[in-house]
Amino acid sequence: MDFWGQRIVGIFQRKYLKISFLALLFSCQEGGQVSxxxxxxxxxxxPYFLDKQEAKALINHHIDHFYLKDHHGNTYSHDQLKGKIHVAQFIFTRCGNICPEMISQMKTVAHKFRAHPQVELLSFSVTPWIDDVPTLNKFAQEKRIDVPNWHLLTGSKSNIYDLARRSYFAEEEIGFTKDSTEFLHTEHMILVDKEGRIRGIYNGTLALEAEQCVKDMEKLLTEN
Structure with missing residues (x-):
């Protein structure tokens, strides 16, 4: 069984899965190539496996607009993502458990897509009151993050937390209901296509899943 087959079986085993009959019906109809x-x-x-027209009709969730600062002190916004796919993760510089491994796995992605004109990599700080621009810049130097299309981002806590939970669904089921002031910590790495639609979620601490993210990114770039 391939990667996505295993993931789908796992999802079905969780009580929260709700497959849309309408999506299944559309994906069985003749038409464009199903992604x-x-x-x-x-x-x-x-998961919805759809062709482009079905996706346009059925998938209404997109990553929301945002304006933040990157680790170089430059304003970074959703405008920089237009016409590009991107991968997002949520970290903090003082994290001593999962974050170092998350950075390591993001480097796997960065190695493959370094300076790729259609790829952006985003690491949002979940402790922006600590991780200001100088702190993120120092962290990037310590971790040898020198990939031009990898951005460590900081800004308003409320903006980042709202973006994480409502746009990226960083904590899955509790994304809409969790108190926005409660600490955000997740190992997820989220893949987003050129239209701002979520196309993949991976455990950002596992090498196998980072490698699968790379494969899915390569396919997305070909599809688009």
Whole structure:
């Protein structure tokens, strides 16, 4: 069984999965080529395998607009993502457990897509009151993050937390209901296509899943 087959079986085993009959009906109809990379439309991460026209009609969730600062002190916004796919993760510089491994796995992605004109890599700080621009810059130097299309981002806590939970569904099922002031910590790495639609979610601490993210990115770039 391939990677996505295993992931789908795992999702079905969880009680939160709700497969849309309408999506299944559309994906069985004759039409355009159905993408091998699923679309996700809600925090339960039910996968929808659709062609482009079906996706346009059925998938209404997109990453929201944002304006933040990167580790070089430059303003970074959703405008920089237009016409590009991107991978997002949520970290903090003082994290001593999962974050070092998350950075390591993001480097796997960065190595493959270094300076790629259609790829952006985003690491949002979940402790922006600590991780100001100088702190993120120092962290980038210590971790040898020198990839031009990898951006460590900071800004308003409320903006970042809202973006994480409502746009990226960083904590899956609880994305919409968790108190926005409660600390955000997740190992997820989220893949987003050129239209701002979520196309993949991976455990950002595992090498196998980082490698799968790379494969899915390569397919997305070909599809688009």
């Amino acid at each position: 091998s990379i699923p679309y996700y439309n809600g925090p339960d991460f039910s």
